[in-house]
Amino acid sequence: MSGKALFDQARLLDVLEIEATVLAETVDGAREDLRIPNCPGLTVGETARHVGSVYRMALEWMRTGDAPETWQRQPGPFQSSRDYVISGVRELVDELARHDPAEPCSTWWAADSTYGFWRRRMAHETVVHRMDVQAALDRPVGEIADDLAVDGVDEVLTLWFGHRLTVQGVVGARDGTVAVRTGGRAWLVRVTTGGVGAWRVPGSDIDRADIGRIDAEVTGPPANVYRYLWGRLGERAVTREGDFDAINQMWALMRLATR
Template sequence: MKALVDYDRLLDTLDIEATVLAETVDDARPELRVPHAPGLTVGETARHVGSVYRMTLEWIRTGDSPASWQREPGPLQSLRDFVTSGARALVDELARHDPAEPCSTWWAADSTYGFWRRRVAHETAIHRGDVQEAVGQPVADVDDDIAVDGVDEILTLWLGHRLTVQGVVGARDGSVAVTTGDNAWLVRITTGGIAAWRVPLTELDRADAVVHGLPPKVYRWLWGRLPEGAVRKERSPEAINQMWALLRMATR
């Protein structure tokens, strides 16, 4: 499933977001809690992101899901360096490969190096916002094109694919259209399965409910990082609430 933004943009986003995250972590108390991610702290966020970089690099190099990798900073290694060094090694490795080149991933619809550019860029952007919010800084919005691609990723990969692999289905039948700018997706949830795909704006009438807003707002709201009022909702609250609950299950 091809990204909606250039893959070099995604690699640059990964690099920049990792730098901002590391710098923010360096000036913060590790025990500070992330407001919209219950149970997560600044220190845990930095360790998680640095671990993801190393897990991804090991997966790319071995061609399979790794059994072990460095998950914690080494002796005398700061959280900032743990994030920065992991990001640098991963960005350098990804830059050596064409995004279309085949590579082992956890999504059959995209077994390319481009998958990892996209996946880790969004992982980093969301957690960069977490640490900025935790330390009381304004959370900088990603650019609209990156946000739109992130909306596509969370709906098609996390909600539509990950829950299907886990055998999760809906408690009732319902559909939600998610729109931002000139882009739209239809999420269909049934007692038999879950699917999400891109649709023309003309197909919004097919949905039981609609969620819409500015790209960065919809992006962060879908990841559970913004309150209910950050987006506009129409029609069936039940359909939207079910999608919301399933998103939290998909992304935990």
């Protein structure tokens, strides 16, 4: 299965820069000990520092061609969380802009070893945490374009659920297949006692062989499904049909994949 993004790569770079700026401005002057909803133990300050650190980790990985062991993980002396995020994203965007998205680059996913992987991963990392800090500060959570949310659904299912859990050797307690549909797209999420997998279905049509194996479906508006899969919205934000145990197992494993 291809790991390539469903969203335009040029726009992903714009999303990364804009979302990082919104996140940085939101945390500027905010109480850093405010808790992030639906993320036990995570605070506004920790979120900003995490995002700034991830930017620097990704930049070092791209430059060295391997997973880095050291990078700036915290703001420097007299550097605010806002400035830590902004300075990190500016350097990251500059580096990504120097390379064609299709150019080969070391990543942590064999399905997409290109600079485009990092554009996509850093964009969605930022979108999710931008929503987190807005929610923590009880501010309106900014909208997410449908096509960006659809790409985010694809990424969280195929990269985080399908790939990360497989690498970790995670298996299910029972067999079950859940179809996820949104924005004219569909995915199949398969959990068995021998392993897990998730893959994109061409278009939105699930073939007859797979239809017979589906135990449940999750549907809804793209932004809702995106946030639901990342654990930022509860089950009422989407429509769930069929075997709820299969959906609940998927949900529990999603929390393990994205923690």
